[in-house]
Amino acid sequence: MTDVLEARRVRVLVLGGGYAGVLATVRMAKRLAGRAEVTLVNDRPDFVQRIRLHQLAVGQRVAAPSLDHLLRKTGATLLVGRATEIDPGDRTVSVATAEGQLSVSYDYLVYALGSGSGAPPIAGIAEHAHHVATEEGARRLASRLGQCREGDHVTVVGAGLTGVELSTEIAEARPDLRVTLLTSGSLGSDLSAAGAAALARAMTALSVTVREHTALASAARTSIRTADGEELDSHVTAWCGGFFPNALARSSGLPTLADGRLALDGHLRSIGAPEIFGAGDGVGLAADEARYVRMGCVTALPLGAAAADNVIATIEGAALEPFGFGFFARCISLGRRRGLIQRVSSDDQPMESVITGRLGAKIKEGVCRFTLAALAMERLFPGTYSWPKRHIPILPGSTSSELAANIG
Ligand SMILES: Cc1cc2nc3c(=O)[nH]c(=O)nc-3n(C[C@H](O)[C@H](O)[C@H](O)COP(=O)(O)OP(=O)(O)OC[C@H]3O[C@@H](n4cnc5c(N)ncnc54)[C@H](O)[C@@H]3O)c2cc1C
Missing domain, CATH: 3.50.50.60 (FAD/NAD(P)-binding domain)
Incomplete structure (x- = not known):
């Protein structure tokens, strides 16, 4: 035995x-x-x-x-x-x-x-707002945008990284739509002065209307209401207020x-x-x-x-x-043709160093590709991924x- x-x-x-x-x-x-x-x-x-x-x-x-x-x-x-x-x-x-x-x-x-995704305590968000936090949410938004006609209003709520990336992507892909980015704060407040200026320039170039210091009070099927009581047309509303x-x-x-x-x-x-x-x-x-x-x-x-x-x-x-x-940079896409690479300190504070425009877009695309490549490399050579x-x-x-x- x-x-x-x-x-x-x-x-x-x-x-x-x-x-x-x-x-x-x-x-x-x-x-x-x-x-x-x-x-x-x-x-x-x-x-x-x-x-x-x-x-x-x-x-x-x-x-x-x-x-x-x-x-x-x-x-x-x-x-x-x-x-x-x-x-x-x-x-x-x-x-x-x-x-x-x-x-x-x-x-x-x-x-x-x-x-x-998850609905914040704002009336009408759960029923009427789209999101891109999940694949299903992104596909539903794609289908809704596909039904939009020239001149329809799209509102992206929240000017964090996701709201910035989504509003610029829609504006670039659908120049026939009127895209508004709504934020209760100010655009680029977590970027350096150079980063915020580059972001503002990209929004202008893509004809995105930025409404700062404007909080969302409620959303309906084809409109939204702001906290100061203004009603705005919004055929599509996308909530990007956080995951x-x-x-x-x-x-x-x-x-x-x-x-x-x-x-x-x-x-x-x-x-x-x-x-x-x-x-x-x-x-x-x-x-x-x-x-x-x-x-x-x-x-x-x-x-x-x-x-x-x-x-x-x-x-x-x-x-x-x-x-x-420790962090080193924030890589933000602004559509397919523009990007913004914001250098940051280890604890994610912006520094006065940015890369913008086409080069920024290329770097951002490279970073996205790297994420899948990292998984493939790690499969072949386990233990090699570092940060x-x-x-x-x-x-x-x-x-x-x-x-x-x-x-x-
Ligand atoms: C539009 C967009 C742009 C972004 N851009 C950036 C960026 O530029 N830079 C950046 O750093 N981050 C970015 N993020 C954030 C980034 O995607 C997330 O931080 C990242 O996906 C988190 O990875 P994770 O592995 O923790 O979870 P996830 O990627 O969320 O994966 C979790 C997995 O768990 C599965 N799952 C969930 N619940 C269950 C369950 N109960 N049982 C079994 N499986 C389950 C899900 O299906 C999923 O496969 C972005 C996110 C979005 C939506």
């Missing part, structure tokens, strides 16, 4: 096949080959390039590679289904699949469910930040459940000094890689690395117990 019993392989479950989840999966699968089963759960079989959804909204073709393709030859398994509950006590996740409800066990979990983190962490009773993101310590572990790691839009470091690590593809990829490294370190009994990251300032920890030495007071 052989006295060598085969040890059970460690089960690593990744929830969410976006930028963070796919990168984490491919980074772990080959490096843990033979020691762990890595499974990716995603509610659709393909990868959504969310950073291009404003392009989809104006009818451009955006590639959506299958997740099977992105994971091929890594040894990772794809489970297509919707995670409906996490039970950290039993270490199981309930997953609704086409074949029925499954209970999937894990030893380590990576929570990477991202963010999506909402996935609600599963909160509904499963895991500790979250006030906005519902899974609360993590400096090693990207859930506070209270150290076998759960997190990455991407659905998570946040539970300390005030980490606030600048905002939602974004630019943070989702580093978080996904760092979470994967710490899962591997935990399995190997090695020391975990605190998450380190700026990873060796400067954001919360050096932070532990779950030190951070517990910051949970909302």
Whole structure:
């Protein structure tokens, strides 16, 4: 009789096949080959390039590679289904699949469910406003824009990065429409003086009307009302006031930040459940000094890689690395022919250095292509993806117990 019993392989479950989840999966699968089963759960079989959804909204073709393709030859398994509950006590996740409800066990979990749309408490938004936070939302907007006639009014609400990218994309693709960008603040307030001036020039060149210091009070089918009572024609209204983190962490009773993101310590572990790691839009470091690590593809990829490294370190009994990251630039598309690259400090403050125009557009396109290329490279050469300032920890030495007071 052989006295060598085969040890059970460690089960690593990744929830969410976006930028963070796919990168984490491919980074772990080959490096843990033979020691762990890595499974990716995603509610659709393909990868959504969310950073291009404003392009989809104006009818451009955006590639959506299958997740099977992105994971091929890594040894990772794809489970297509919707995670409906996490039970950290039993270490199981309930997953609704086409074949029925499954209970999937894990030893380590990576929570990477991202963010999506949600209606703010403004009358008529849920019923009448479009959004580009999800692929379905972008496709609905594309279909609605397709029905618009010359001279129809389109209002984009919110002048953050998404509102700026969407309004300029629509204005460039549909010069026959009258596009207004509505903001309760001022345009380019989070850019340098040079960046704000370049943005204003692009809005003028594309004939986008910018209404600053104007808050939206309500939306109806073909009009909107501002907070000062003005009624404006709006045949299509798109809400770009921010993304909402996935609600599963909160509904499963895991500790979250006030906005519902899974609360993590400096090693990207859930506070209270150290076998759960997190990455991407659905998570946040539970300390005030980490606030600048905002939602974004630019943070989702580093978080996904760092979470994967710490899962591997935990399995190997090695020391975990605190998450380190610093920003370097904001890359903004202004249609296909113009772009704005705003240099920023490590904590995302604008500096007086910008690249604009066609060169800006080329750099931005290169950055978008890089995101898919990074996933492909990581699949072939796991562990190679790296990011700026990873060796400067954001919360050096932070532990779950030190951070517990910051949970909302
Ligand atoms: C129009 C637009 C432009 C943008 N431009 C930029 C930009 O220029 N730069 C930048 O940094 N960021 C940009 N972003 C933000 C960026 O897209 C997000 O920050 C990024 O997608 C977050 O990645 P993620 O992996 O955390 O989550 P996601 O990409 O949201 O992926 C989450 C995945 O989880 C799946 N999922 C959700 N719930 C479940 C469930 N219950 N069960 C199973 N699967 C589930 C989803 O289907 C999805 O596949 C942009 C976003 C939009 C919409």
